[in-house]
Every structure is written in C-alpha cells, then in structure tokens.
Amino acid sequence: MWNQLACRCLKPYIVVSLLVPALVAVPAFCVLGQDVSSVASDQAHMKASVRVLVTSSYAIHEMSMAGGTTVRQFASPAGTVFAVTWQGFSPDLQQLLGEYFDEYLAAASSPHARRGRGVYVDTGDLVVETGGHMRFAVGRAYLRSKVPQGVDVNALR
Amino acid sequence: MRCASVVVGALVALLSAGLLSCGGGGQSSSEIAAKNAQTVTVTGGPDNNYANGLFTTVKVCAPGTSNCQSVPNVLVDTGSFGLRLLASSLGTLSGSLPKQTAGSNTVFECGQFVDSVVWGPVVSADVTLSNQTASSVPVQIIDASSVPIPAACKAIGPSEEDVTSLGANGILGVGFFISDCGNACTASSTANPGFYYGCAVTSCSVISEAVNQQVQNPVALLPKNNNGIMIQLPAAANSSPAMSGWLIVGIGTAKNNSPGSAQVFAPDQFGNLQTTFKGNLYAGFLDTGSNAYFFLDSKTTGIPNCSSSEKGFYCPSSPVNLSATNTSSQGSSTVNFTIVSASQLFSSGGDAVFPTLGGPNPVTFDWGLPFFFGRNVFVAIEGRQTPLGAGPFWAY
Numbered sequence: 001m002w003n004q005l006a007c008r009c010l011k012p013y014i015v016v017s018l019l020v021p022a023l024v025a026v027p028a029f030c031v032l033g034q035d036v037s038s039v040a041s042d043q044a045h046m047k048a049s050v051r052v053l054v055t056s057s058y059a060i061h062e063m064s065m066a067g068g069t070t071v072r073q074f075a076s077p078a079g080t081v082f083a084v085t086w087q088g089f090s091p092d093l094q095q096l097l098g099e100y101f102d103e104y105l106a107a108a109s110s111p112h113a114r115r116g117r118g119v120y121v122d123t124g125d126l127v128v129e130t131g132g133h134m135r136f137a138v139g140r141a142y143l144r145s146k147v148p149q150g151v152d153v154n155a156l157r
Numbered sequence: 158m159r160c161a162s163v164v165v166g167a168l169v170a171l172l173s174a175g176l177l178s179c180g181g182g183g184q185s186s187s188e189i190a191a192k193n194a195q196t197v198t199v200t201g202g203p204d205n206n207y208a209n210g211l212f213t214t215v216k217v218c219a220p221g222t223s224n225c226q227s228v229p230n231v232l233v234d235t236g237s238f239g240l241r242l243l244a245s246s247l248g249t250l251s252g253s254l255p256k257q258t259a260g261s262n263t264v265f266e267c268g269q270f271v272d273s274v275v276w277g278p279v280v281s282a283d284v285t286l287s288n289q290t291a292s293s294v295p296v297q298i299i300d301a302s303s304v305p306i307p308a309a310c311k312a313i314g315p316s317e318e319d320v321t322s323l324g325a326n327g328i329l330g331v332g333f334f335i336s337d338c339g340n341a342c343t344a345s346s347t348a349n350p351g352f353y354y355g356c357a358v359t360s361c362s363v364i365s366e367a368v369n370q371q372v373q374n375p376v377a378l379l380p381k382n383n384n385g386i387m388i389q390l391p392a393a394a395n396s397s398p399a400m401s402g403w404l405i406v407g408i409g410t411a412k413n414n415s416p417g418s419a420q421v422f423a424p425d426q427f428g429n430l431q432t433t434f435k436g437n438l439y440a441g442f443l444d445t446g447s448n449a450y451f452f453l454d455s456k457t458t459g460i461p462n463c464s465s466s467e468k469g470f471y472c473p474s475s476p477v478n479l480s481a482t483n484t485s486s487q488g489s490s491t492v493n494f495t496i497v498s499a500s501q502l503f504s505s506g507g508d509a510v511f512p513t514l515g516g517p518n519p520v521t522f523d524w525g526l527p528f529f530f531g532r533n534v535f536v537a538i539e540g541r542q543t544p545l546g547a548g549p550f551w552a553y
Contacts, residue, residue: 117523
C-alpha cells in the first residue's frame with residue numbers, strides 16, 4: 001500500500017496542505033516529464049524514505065537518500081512531474097531526468113561559456129541549473145512547457 | 158602598479174622573490190616568498206579560454222623517490238578536497254605511482270563535482286606544495302582510458318577526461334575538509350554516494366572507503382604548516398589579462414600567514430556559511446574554483462540573464478552595485494561587489510581576470526574567485542588548531 005503511494009498524486013486535487021509520510025523499502029522515482037505514476041526504480045541506489053506534500057499548486061514527492069541527499073520532484077495537478085530539485089551529494093541525474101538526460105549531457109559537455117563550476121543549461125524547454133561545492137551540490141531542473149501557470153520556478157528548491 | 162612578468166611554476170624561493178606581487182597585503186615579495194609560499198596566477202589556463210581561473214604548479218613524486226613531475230596549470234580550488242591530475246599531465250610518472258588496493262581489487266574513484274565527474278585510479282604520491290612535501294598522499298589520477306567509467310558514475314553528470322573539458326591539467330582541492338567524501342563514503346556500498354569503487358580488471362563496484370584512504374587535501378598531510386592555507390590576491394577593479402598572487406600554507410605558523418584580525422566564518426554541516434541578500438537568508442560559501450559571483454536568479458536579483466553564448470552569466474545593461482552580508486558567530490561582514498555584463502566583459506578578448514563577472518546559481522551564494530581579489534582569505538582545516546581557533550572555517 002505504501003509502495004503505491006510513493007509516486008502517485010491524489011485525484012481530484014485536494015486544496016489542502018497534507019503531509020503524507022510514506023516509508024518504502026523499494027521507493028520509486030518519478031521521471032521528469034512523465035506522469036507521476038511512472039515508476040522507474042533503481043534498487044541498487046535507493047533506500048530512501050519518501051514523503052509527499054500536497055499544496056494548492058503542486059505536489060512535492062521528497063526523497064531522503066544516502067549521505068543526506070534530498071531530492072524533490074514537483075508534480076502538477078494533472079500529475080506530470082514538471083520540476084526536480086536536489087541538494088547534497090549528486091543524485092542519479094540520468095534517472096531523474098529520464099529522456100532529457102542526453103539533452104542535458106550534450107549541453108553541459110559543450111564548450112564552456114567560460115563558466116566554471118555549476119551548470120546553466122537552457123535548451124528552450126529544458127532548464128538545468130546546478131551550483132554548490134564538493135559534498136553539497138544544489139540543483140534544479142524543469143520543463144518550461146510543463147510548469148503550471150502561476151508557479152515561480154525560482155521558488156522551487 | 159608595475160607587474161613583473163609572471164614566471165609560472167617557480168618553486169625555488171629565490172626565484173619567487175624576484176616576482177613583484179601587484180598589491181596584496183602590504184608585505185614585500187621577499188617576506189611572502191618564504192619557505193611556505195608558492196605563486197598562483199589567474200590566466201586563461203592551458204587552453205587559454207578560462208575566465209577567472211586560479212592556477213598553480215604542483216610537484217608529485219613516486220613515494221620516497223626523486224622520480225617526479227611538476228604539473229603546471231592545476232586549478233586551485235577551495236571548494237573541493239584532494240589532488241586530481243590528468244594522466245596525460247603526469248607523463249611516465251603516471252605508471253610509477255602505486256595504486257591503492259582493496260583486497261585483490263584496484264581502487265578507482267568517481268570524483269563528484271557539482272557539474273561533472275572525474276574517473277580514474279587512486280594512487281599514492283609525495284606532493285610538494287609551497288616548498289613543503291606531504292608523503293604518500295592518496296591522489297586521484299584522471300584516466301578513463303584503461304578502465305571504463307561505470308554506468309552509475311556516468312549517470313551523475315558529464316565526465317571530464319582531458320584538458321579541453323577540464324580546462325586545466327588537474328584540480329588541487331584545498332578546502333577545509335581533509336577527505337573528499339568524508340563519513341558518507343564509509344557507509345556500506347548500498348548506502349553511500351558512490352565515490353569509491355573496487356575494480357577487478359574492468360569490472361567495478363562501489364565500496365566503502367575509510368576516510369584516511371580517501372583522496373585527501375595534501376595540505377592536511379604536510380609535516381608542518383598543515384592547519385590550513387592563505388590565499389592572497391591583489392585588488393582589481395577592472396578586467397586584465399593576468400594576475401599573480403600567493404598560496405601560503407599554514408595559518409599563524411610563520412611571518413607571512415598571521416591571521417591578524419580576520420573574522421572567522423564557521424561552516425554548517427553541509428560546508429556553508431550564511432549570506433543575507435535583500436533581507437533573505439541563503440547558504441553561502443567561498444570558492445576559488447568558481448569563476449564568478451554566482452548567486453540566485455534573475456527574478457530575485459533583478460539582473461537579466463545573458464542570452465546565447467554567455468548563457469550562465471548575468472548581463473545587466475549597465476553595471477550593478479550590490480551588497481550582501483555574511484554572518485558568523487563573531488559578527489557580520491558586508492561585502493560590496495559590482496556586476497558588469499558578461500557579454501561586455503568578454504567582448505574585448507585577451508582578458509582572463511574579471512572582477513565584475515556574475516551569474517545565477519540556484520538558491521545559494523557562491524563567492525567565487527572575484528571575492529578573493531584584494532583580500533587575505535584563510536581556509537582552516539577541520540580539527541586543526543589556529544590562532545583563531547580550530548577549523549573548519551574560512552576567515553577574512
């Protein structure tokens with residue numbers, strides 16, 4: 001039961017703040033751009049506790065992982081993951097970005113815009129910003145086309 | 158202010174004394190160029206395309222031997238911990254550095270930076286910095302050619318494997334932690350961040366790694382002057398082609414590294430201090446390995462992002478004067494800084510020093526290299542005593 005809650009939005013949307021803690025032995029990662037019910041699990045990496053915070057604008061699926069890393073995935077009322085943020089040791093970005101990881105890699109690997117440390121990728125739809133230092137990476141990735149109206153992406157952390 | 162031409166890689170104190178440092182803490186060159194100092198320079202780096210890159214030369218030797226290589230153009234990085242060098246920069250020495258083993262396996266590392274990973278074996282080397290030598294330091298060789306990068310490492314970010322992608326021959330991490338990963342990597346393999354791998358030929362899996370086996374800040378293993386470093390760079394109001402300054406090892410251990418009235422900023426458990434900007438509190442940190450003031454976002458700062466080729470930097474239509482306040486238990490320190498459009502700064506070409514370069518950074522305040530211009534900044538190593546108390550801390 002708790003496994004199923006790990007990556008699922010409540011429908012229809014409840015306009016209430018509700019904290020639903022869910023401890024899962026094999027937690028599921030939602031994938032950027034996908035429906036929250038998409039399950040992309042990686043058993044080797046994940047032994048994380050998951051909790052879901054529902055607000056009027058979106059749901060946050062928060063995972064606490066190895067070494068104190070926190071990953072938050074933001075799902076729209078329609079159930080689409082439009083943003084992901086992370087803090088701590090670098091997470092499995094390939095899993096979090098899903099089909100967008102290759103796009104991110106290509107943009108991040110291209111000759112620097114002279115920028116040293118941290119990434120600022122903007123391909124039009126996909127935006128990925130990272131900063132921080134060793135042992136503390138801070139990142140935010142979102143799809144412009146999927147951000148719900150009225151949501152300020154800069155407030156997502 | 159006259160500046161003598163920069164002689165990069167001068168390790169002998171006598172040669173160093175011949176350099177004029179352009180400004181800086183009021184000490185003469187001969188006072189600074191003592192037995193615990195070496196030159197650092199801000200240049201375009203080995204590919205001549207780096208902005209605000211702080212470079213130095215590091216000498217490494219096979220332990221206990223005089224089989225050595227001096228590697229120039231190593232990035233000086235207070236935001237990371239440990240020495241990493243491209244195999245290509247080590248030449249034949251690369252094969253002579255003993256590899257670390259875990260049982261019958263060879264230890265490799267997926268060194269994790271914010272924007273990239275570096276892959277290669279962990280080896281043991283004597284490291285000479287500022288005329289002091291640390292023996293048998295765990296060092297990472299960056300080499301993705303012999304053992305392929307594991308999928309889990311590649312999943313973290315782009316791999317930097319050569320001078321073109323790294324922009325340097327290596328990274329000298331001289332931040333306040335001793336080991337690069339710390340306690341997190343001592344956890345059992347399913348619960349740790351995956352820096353360290355045991356490899357049998359080309360098959361690798363994550364292992365737990367004791368902190369004293371992890372890649373270490375070489376300053377921490379010096380026989381003396383091992384409680385931290387001081388970075389001294391001259392003040393600069395405008396862009397220029399190059400700058401020269403000092404990396405001094407030790408805090409309060411010699412005539413040239415007295416902390417005086419520097420204020421201490423102790424980090425939290427993530428390695429951050431507190432920065433207040435426009436009334437809001439953010440995590441902040443001091444980092445020579447970041448090449449600009451990287452802070453927040455266009456909406457919060459009111460500074461437009463650059464478009465096209467300068468994406469990742471700020472492009473205000475005219476210079477913006479800002480201030481932010483760093484807070485410590487000893488008090489607060491307001492920092493005034495100016496941001497000029499990156500497209501304007503880069504348009505002239507030929508410059509490598511950019512005191513007014515800035516860009517966005519998600520919800521944190523990254524005081525990158527421009528912060529260090531015109532300051533003596535101390536980085537005290539965790540657990541080591543200094544006249545200002547025990548590390549870890551920054552002080553300026």
